[in-house]
Amino acid sequence: MQITRRGFLGGAVAGALxxxxxxxxxxxxxxAPKRPLAAPPPAGLAAEQxxxxxxxxxxxxxxxxVPPLHSEVVTAxxxxxxxxxxxxxxxxALRELDxxxxxNPAGLAVTVAWGLPYFERYVxxxxxxxxxxxxxxxxxxxxxxxxxxxxxxxTILESNDVAIFLRIDDARKLLFDxxxxxxxxxxxxxxxGGGFEGGQGLPKQMAVAAGVPGxxxxxxxxxLFLGFTxxxxxxxxxxxxxxxxxxxxxxxxxxxxxxxxxxxxxxIAEDLEAWYLNFDFDxxxxxxxxxxxxxxxxxxxxxxxxxxxxxxxxQVKHQFRTTGRFGHSASIxxxxxxxxxxxxxxxxxxxxxxxxxxxxxxNTLDNPFxxxxxxxxxxxxxxxxxxxxxxxxxxxxxxxxRNRLAMDGHLPDGTKLELPPRxxxxxxxxVLTTTHRQNFLVPxxxxxxxxxxxx
Amino acid sequence: MRATIVAVAAALAFGALAPAGGAKEQRCPKAWxxxxxxxxxxxxxxxxxxxxxxxxxxxxxxxxxxxIYSIDKDRSYLVSFLYHGDQGTGDVHVNFRGYxxxxxxxxxxTIISVNGTKTRRGTTPCFADAGGTRKAGGIVATVxxxxxxxxxxxxxxxxxxxxxxxxxSEHVIRPYTYRQVVRNLDRLLAxxxxxxPAR
Numbered sequence: 001m002q003i004t005r006r007g008f009l010g011g012a013v014a015g016a017l018x019x020x021x022x023x024x025x026x027x028x029x030x031x032a033p034k035r036p037l038a039a040p041p042p043a044g045l046a047a048e049q050x051x052x053x054x055x056x057x058x059x060x061x062x063x064x065x066v067p068p069l070h071s072e073v074v075t076a077x078x079x080x081x082x083x084x085x086x087x088x089x090x091x092x093a094l095r096e097l098d099x100x101x102x103x104n105p106a107g108l109a110v111t112v113a114w115g116l117p118y119f120e121r122y123v124x125x126x127x128x129x130x131x132x133x134x135x136x137x138x139x140x141x142x143x144x145x146x147x148x149x150x151x152x153x154x155t156i157l158e159s160n161d162v163a164i165f166l167r168i169d170d171a172r173k174l175l176f177d178x179x180x181x182x183x184x185x186x187x188x189x190x191x192x193g194g195g196f197e198g199g200q201g202l203p204k205q206m207a208v209a210a211g212v213p214g215x216x217x218x219x220x221x222x223x224l225f226l227g228f229t230x231x232x233x234x235x236x237x238x239x240x241x242x243x244x245x246x247x248x249x250x251x252x253x254x255x256x257x258x259x260x261x262x263x264x265x266x267x268i269a270e271d272l273e274a275w276y277l278n279f280d281f282d283x284x285x286x287x288x289x290x291x292x293x294x295x296x297x298x299x300x301x302x303x304x305x306x307x308x309x310x311x312x313x314x315q316v317k318h319q320f321r322t323t324g325r326f327g328h329s330a331s332i333x334x335x336x337x338x339x340x341x342x343x344x345x346x347x348x349x350x351x352x353x354x355x356x357x358x359x360x361x362x363n364t365l366d367n368p369f370x371x372x373x374x375x376x377x378x379x380x381x382x383x384x385x386x387x388x389x390x391x392x393x394x395x396x397x398x399x400x401x402r403n404r405l406a407m408d409g410h411l412p413d414g415t416k417l418e419l420p421p422r423x424x425x426x427x428x429x430x431v432l433t434t435t436h437r438q439n440f441l442v443p444x445x446x447x448x449x450x451x452x453x454x455x
Numbered sequence: 456m457r458a459t460i461v462a463v464a465a466a467l468a469f470g471a472l473a474p475a476g477g478a479k480e481q482r483c484p485k486a487w488x489x490x491x492x493x494x495x496x497x498x499x500x501x502x503x504x505x506x507x508x509x510x511x512x513x514x515x516x517x518x519x520x521x522x523i524y525s526i527d528k529d530r531s532y533l534v535s536f537l538y539h540g541d542q543g544t545g546d547v548h549v550n551f552r553g554y555x556x557x558x559x560x561x562x563x564x565t566i567i568s569v570n571g572t573k574t575r576r577g578t579t580p581c582f583a584d585a586g587g588t589r590k591a592g593g594i595v596a597t598v599x600x601x602x603x604x605x606x607x608x609x610x611x612x613x614x615x616x617x618x619x620x621x622x623x624s625e626h627v628i629r630p631y632t633y634r635q636v637v638r639n640l641d642r643l644l645a646x647x648x649x650x651x652p653a654r
Binding site for chain 2: 211213214215216217273274276277278279280281282283323324325425
């Protein structure tokens with residue numbers, strides 16, 4: 001099967017653009033953040049696919065990363081007879097894009113991530129020999145998806161072969177067609193930010209335009225539907241920290257997947273009316289950050305979460321004992337931040353309190369996707385709904401799971417902060433509904449196309 | 456019927472059915488006025504009767520849609536009207552409150568369960584997250600979006616008149632969105648008619 005460059009990326013994206021005119025509003029409502037013009041790629045691209053460099057600005061005195069305006073994820077299953085030829089064709093297509101666009105959102109940032117079904121079906125022997133091994137979990141760094149305590153019983157655990165994550169500011173660059181060998185299973189689209197240069201943020205403008213219930217309640221200027229800034233620099237893992245090998249959580253064995261990482265992808269529906277009509281500002285702060293946080297200015301959106309603000313496991317337990325609550329950030333920080341200074345294998349020093357996960361989530365009006373091959377299974381609806389396509393890079397599935405469990409009050413030492421899984425005292429958890437989950441492995445750039453197929 | 460006639464006559468005699476504002480004269484509908492007059496008499500303070508209600512409700516105290524009718528020892532009252540959309544059409548729920556002689560936002564009790572065994576009790580403002588004001592008929596109301604007890608999940612307008620606090624709120628629930636509820640409340644606010652207690 002011959003794959004053309006147009007055939008690679010294009011079809012999925014073209015389908016998304018054609019089927020969801022709503023998102024074209026993003027370009028009309030705001031301008032792309034000021035970034036250097038797309039230029040020919042540097043001589044040596046980063047070894048990592050998932051790392052892109054974004055500029056920062058200050059929001060309410062806190063340094064925040066300006067996220068890409070547009071993001072898309074296309075998931076697919078494979079229909080490939082000649083794996084090595086497919087590998088060559090895909091790589092050719094990617095290299096052509098590398099030459100045409102700078103690997104950042106002003107150009108075209110592409111991350112190709114592979115699901116466990118791909119490895120087990122197409123390259124099982126090679127996978128057994130080379131799969132990265134999570135030392136703490138004593139298991140593969142890539143595990144099947146699972147449901148977490150606050151997930152509904154019907155959260156769909158997906159089994160896609162591949163996910164292509166596109167971070168771009170200008171959708172017009174993506175005028176392609178025909179996907180060829182990839183059987184698209186879903187197209188997920190969304191946006192973020194838009195408020196840092198002043199004026200209203202995109203989330204409110206887009207939600208109001210789409211007539212989403214509760215849209216009028218979103219604060220002006222908010223980066224996300226739920227009203228707080230999530231891309232502050234100190235809250236996101238620095239450049240290479242989420243690599244399999246950086247913190248030593250994962251044994252990359254022969255090194256095939258060195259400079260690779262793990263990607264979790266989920267869709268989470270957000271009940272804006274429940275959030276803004278049941279939790280006043282002070283309570284929203286307590287539940288998003290931590291109990292006892294009473295010094296936050298009314299209406300603030302960017303609340304500092306630097307290393308000095310990180311909650312320890314002990315503090316989370318104490319806060320729960322005294323208030324009956326635990327904060328979303330505080331509980332996750334018990335697993336997502338470094339407990340001590342760390343010197344990585346490449347000599348980089350990461351101070352205590354440094355964030356590990358690299359989040360790349362974005363707002364969406366998909367319900368739950370912009371397009372799906374299985375609308376019945378996915379409970380697809382054409383009417384817009386507020387949500388987030390949650391994309392995060394961690395060293396492994398287990399590392400992601402530790403963070404996600406902490407979000408539900410299951411702390412690293414085994415302590416369970418007993419609250420009903422979706423009860424009101426869970427705060428933000430009570431307004432979130434995860435509809436889909438899947439884990440992926442992001443190979444290093446040199447192996448991004450059909451990893452292991454050449455062996 | 457006789458009571459209604461008497462009440463209306465009394466009201467007219469004492470100028471009780473004055474519109475809340477002034478620009479456009481509103482009247483408490485004939486079928487509803489006796490109930491509101493009796494309420495004003497009981498709490499010995501002016502109360503606000505709406506001249507309009509969101510479909511399918513009316514504001515006839517003692518009528519088909521009345522839900523809660525409660526007067527506390529301090530004369531504060533809650534009158535609510537509720538349509539239950541049991542057939543999947545959604546609820547419509549409107550509350551009217553008055554706090555004669557009180558201007559402050561009341562506080563509501565909170566109970567948080569800790570570890571499933573202990574409880575922590577506290578209080579919180581019954582109306583919170585003020586977000587702007589609405590003006591109609593001489594009333595300047597503050598919009599509150601996070602409210603407690605019977606007003607939970609309601610958008611609530613609160614204003615003060617003659618040393619007392621008054622509120623009207625509507626539940627944000629299908630068939631009405633937040634935006635439609637605000638529209639309803641705007642119309643409700645503009646329709647309010649002050650009913651004075653009979654002397």
